[in-house]
Amino acid sequence: MNLGLQNKIALVAGASKGLGKAVALGLAREGASVAIVARDHARVESAAQDIRDATGAQALAITADVTRREDIQRAVDETIKQFGAIHILITNAGGPPPGQFVALTEEQWQAAVNLTLMSAVRMSAAVVPLMQKQKWGRIIHITSASVKHPIDNLMLSNSIRSAVIGLGKTQATELAKDGILVNSVCPGWTETERVGELMADRATRAKTDARTQFAAIENQIPMGRMGKPEEFANVVVFLASECASYVNGITLPIDGGFTRTAF
């Protein structure tokens, strides 16, 4: 299958490591040029170099914080300056902090809305007019399996990511006439560095080892293991491609069957 991603230009947020980096790498492997965004300058530069080395594709590193509107506009401007267009937008960032309802403050709610919802809103707002002009676009919002299957102690993620699903679904309805397709993907447990740190932290608190913590999660996944970042990325790359030309407005778990909902 020719995915038709040669000569496409992608802006991938939260992409110096983990899921975002895997997606950027996957797009670059298919011939797309990628602009990757993260806050840590050295790390995002090194990730761009990794992508160039692995694929020979063009990769631009942009040091920016997606909680800041001006940073988002600069990331879009730098991408346009370097590559001349943006065909694919992947919205993504770190997750909001854990916590139960009674422990969360108004400030934490506001910060999480800014990080998780408003980053997707602002990135879309900066890119959609460009996509409308070129009559072609793909927007993919990275959310979480928690939108289908709320996860204990993740009140902010469970609540605010659902708003991103509403955003994407409504964008899909409004923007299809302009050739812009919008979908949301919901990663389940995927073995990124962050998840490794999370399991190590749980192990310390439970006075056990990380392997035991991994096993406790893997027991809940029908496939008996966590996903790999590249398994997640493969699906996103397909959705970003010419081949996904009739896929619009979906909310797709990529979770090895973890989500038990029928729809």
Ligand code: NAP
């Ligand atoms: P990760 O390994 O921590 O990577 C997050 C990436 O986003 C990093 O490149 C980070 O770099 C960047 N980032 C974080 N905050 C940012 C900001 N404000 N502005 C710009 N870039 C930012 O996380 P991950 O495991 O890939 O997960 C990605 C997203 O999927 C998260 O929201 C996570 O909660 C969600 N998710 C992950 C899983 C999983 O199992 N991995 C499951 C469900 C949902 P800097 O820190 O340098 O900015």
